Amino acid sequence: MTQLSPRLKQATPVVVDHGEGVYLFDTAGRRFLDFTAGIGVTSTGHCHPRVVEAAQAQVAKLIHGQYTTVMHQPLLALTERLGEVLPAGIDTLFFANSGSEAVEASIRLARMATGRPNIIVFSGGFHGRTVAAASLTTSGTKVRAGFAPLMAGVSVAPFPHAYHYGWDEDTATKFALRELDFLLATQSAPDDTAAFLVEPVLGEGGYVPASTAFLAGLRERADRYGIQLILDEVQTGFGRTGRFWGHDHFDSRADILVMAKGIASGFPLSAIAAPAALMEKAWPGSQGGTYGGNAVACAAAVATLDVIQSEGLVENSAVQGQRLVAGLRATAADHKEIGDVRGLGLMLACEFTTADGSPDTATATRVHAAAAANGLLLLTCGPFGNVVRMIPPLIVTPAQIDEALALWTTSLT
Numbered sequence: 001m002t003q004l005s006p007r008l009k010q011a012t013p014v015v016v017d018h019g020e021g022v023y024l025f026d027t028a029g030r031r032f033l034d035f036t037a038g039i040g041v042t043s044t045g046h047c048h049p050r051v052v053e054a055a056q057a058q059v060a061k062l063i064h065g066q067y068t069t070v071m072h073q074p075l076l077a078l079t080e081r082l083g084e085v086l087p088a089g090i091d092t093l094f095f096a097n098s099g100s101e102a103v104e105a106s107i108r109l110a111r112m113a114t115g116r117p118n119i120i121v122f123s124g125g126f127h128g129r130t131v132a133a134a135s136l137t138t139s140g141t142k143v144r145a146g147f148a149p150l151m152a153g154v155s156v157a158p159f160p161h162a163y164h165y166g167w168d169e170d171t172a173t174k175f176a177l178r179e180l181d182f183l184l185a186t187q188s189a190p191d192d193t194a195a196f197l198v199e200p201v202l203g204e205g206g207y208v209p210a211s212t213a214f215l216a217g218l219r220e221r222a223d224r225y226g227i228q229l230i231l232d233e234v235q236t237g238f239g240r241t242g243r244f245w246g247h248d249h250f251d252s253r254a255d256i257l258v259m260a261k262g263i264a265s266g267f268p269l270s271a272i273a274a275p276a277a278l279m280e281k282a283w284p285g286s287q288g289g290t291y292g293g294n295a296v297a298c299a300a301a302v303a304t305l306d307v308i309q310s311e312g313l314v315e316n317s318a319v320q321g322q323r324l325v326a327g328l329r330a331t332a333a334d335h336k337e338i339g340d341v342r343g344l345g346l347m348l349a350c351e352f353t354t355a356d357g358s359p360d361t362a363t364a365t366r367v368h369a370a371a372a373a374n375g376l377l378l379l380t381c382g383p384f385g386n387v388v389r390m391i392p393p394l395i396v397t398p399a400q401i402d403e404a405l406a407l408w409t410t411s412l413t
Contacts (some may be wrong), residue, residue, distance in 0.1 A: 011036070011379055012372040019046025022393050022400050024377065033404055034377045035392045040203075040235045040347070043262035044307045045393040051265045054303035058296045067095070067293040074298035081305050082273070085244055090257055092279040095271045095293035099234035099260035100128025102270035103136065103197070105287065106256045109274065110195035110228040113281035117152075118188040120180070122159040122198050124205025124383070127232055136197060139204035140383045155188045159202060160214045163340045163351065169211050177217040190225035195256070200246030203235040206382035207342060207349035207389050215252035228255040228278075234270070235347070238262035239308055239394050242318030242345025249344060262394075265304045267297035313394040320396050321345040327405040328390075335412050337363050346396065349389040351382065359384035370411035376404055 017027045022045055024034045037043060044051055058074060065072040079093055096102050107119050119136060121127070126139040134144045135151035144150060157180040160172040167175070184190055196218050202208040222229040231254040236246025240262060243249055255278060260270035268291070308314060325341065325348055332338035332350060337360055339353035352364040364386040371378050371388075381387045390404070 011368075012377050014372070014377065021045040021048075022396050030375070032372075032375050032377050033392075033400065033407065035390045035404055036377050036379050037391050037393050038266060039261070039379065040240055040391045041261045042266050043238055043240065043313065043394045044265045044304055045395040048265060048303075048307055048395075050307055051300050051303045054299045055267070055296055058299035062295045064291070065295050066290060068288050072295045072298075074295050074302060075293045078293075078298045078301050078305075081302055082271075085305070086273055087245065087253065087257065089275050090254065090273045092276040093271050093273050094279070094282075094287045095269065095298075096289055097268045097291050097294075098128070098270055099232075099258070100130040100133040101289070101292075102234070102258045102260055102272050103127045103232060104130065104132045106230045106232075106258050106272045107132065107136070107195060107197065108286055109256060109272065109279065109282050110230060112283050112286065113278055114194045114226065114228060116192055116194040118155060118193045119153060120155050120157055120183065120188055120193060120196050122157050122176075122196075124159050124161060124202045124208065125197070125199050125232070126202070126204035127197065127199075127234075137204075139202070139206075139381075143204075155183055157183050159198075159205070159208065160211055161202070161206070161208050163208070163342070166357070170213070173211045173214045173217070176214055180217070180221070184221075184225075190227065193225065193227050195228040195230050196222060197230040197232060199232045199234075199236065200250065200252070201236050201241060201344055201347060204381050206351065206387045207347060209342065209344050210250060212250040212252075215247065215250045219253060222255070230254065230256040230258060232258045234258055234260040236344075238304075239314035239317045240345055240347050240391070241343075242314065242321050244314050246344065263304065264297050264301040265307075267294070267300040269294065269297040269301055308394070311395065316396070317345040317394045320392075320398065320401050321348065323398060323401045324348055324390065324392075324405070327401070328408070331405065331409050331412065343389075346390070346392055346394060348391075349381065349387045352386045352388070359386040361386045364388050367411050371407060374407045374411050376407035376411065 024032045127133045127136040137143045158176045160176040162172040237259045257273045328341045340351040352360040
């Protein structure tokens with residue numbers, strides 16, 4: 001009898017029959033409030049009618065048209081539509097399938113454009129599981145353990161994680177930038193450094209927002225030394241944080257932007273975007289792939305953008321995120337085991353700690369399981385697995401936020 005790999009750990013015991021909006025239904029017909037959204041993927045909800053219609057129509061016309069062999073209309077339409085939401089000056093796209101692929105494409109471009117070998121990443125970042133992407137990842141050892149040697153040329157600088165250090169944001173930011181300067185002086189000389197790669201909000205590392213001063217410091221150093229600033233918006237993009245891009249909260253500017261997850265409502269699709277003058281520095285043959293820019297995925301992505309814009313989902317993310325974080329903080333006030341509530345928009349998390357401030361993985365694990373048993377699906381994250389995160393679809397309503405908060409409160413007892 002064949003089976004799935006035993007190393008594919010399931011976050012919940014649910015076997016899904018179908019999904020509808022913010023809800024999943026198991027094979028016994030039980031309804032679950034899904035605040036995982038496929039790890040931030042199904043931002044328009046499960047099986048949004050407009051996305052389903054677009055995908056079904058495209059399947060009947062063309063499923064796969066390999067885009068370095070032939071061109072197809074959904075890809076052209078998506079490329080044009082993304083121009084409406086990309087930051088000013090970023091006007092050229094390369095499509096792939098996954099976040100890992102897009103991250104690797106971004107560092108390949110940065111190395112080719114600069115002629116430099118090294119990449120500086122920041123502690124707690126998650127950039128994927130393929131060899132190069134895992135080499136760039138420090139959200140937890142499970143991603144990078146057991147298949148060394150990893151890719152060379154990677155250095156790690158601190159991220160301004162104020163709660164982790166026990167400092168205020170300003171102190172943490174000044175420390176992180178000071179240590180980055182020390183790293184540039186001791187490990188990766190500016191003339192050897194191709195790129196800084198950073199998430200505007202740490203994802204798997206614990207849902208920790210950056211700060212305006214920190215990203216401004218990266219931008220200033222990037223400009224001073226000719227280093228490319230790569231912003232990994234795989235989890236933060238497409239309205240997740242209450243702005244279209246996570247870095248919009250911090251008035252930052254990318255040289256290369258990485259996107260995936262929420263781009264196509266569940267169909268595999270990712271991309272990097274950069275100014276044309278930069279993208280042209282990629283070497284011939286360095287960009288391609290069999291399935292990148294798949295016709296059905298692109299059709300779904302166009303429909304996803306339609307839904308995000310016409311239904312005001314970025315604005316809804318901001319408004320409902322305020323409602324959710326207020327409720328989480330009110331609940332945390334009555335539960336001393338919750339040491340911190342943080343995040344942006346509908347990318348929020350609660351960190352569980354013991355009385356002495358140590359990670360409380362056991363309580364986080366218990367509450368996470370209790371929530372699933374009560375009908376609320378959540379995920380954990382953070383290096384110690386002691387952070388429980390909430391990432392509902394962006395279509396979530398006030399009533400559904402309140403339903404989730406009630407289930408969360410019940411699960412804490």
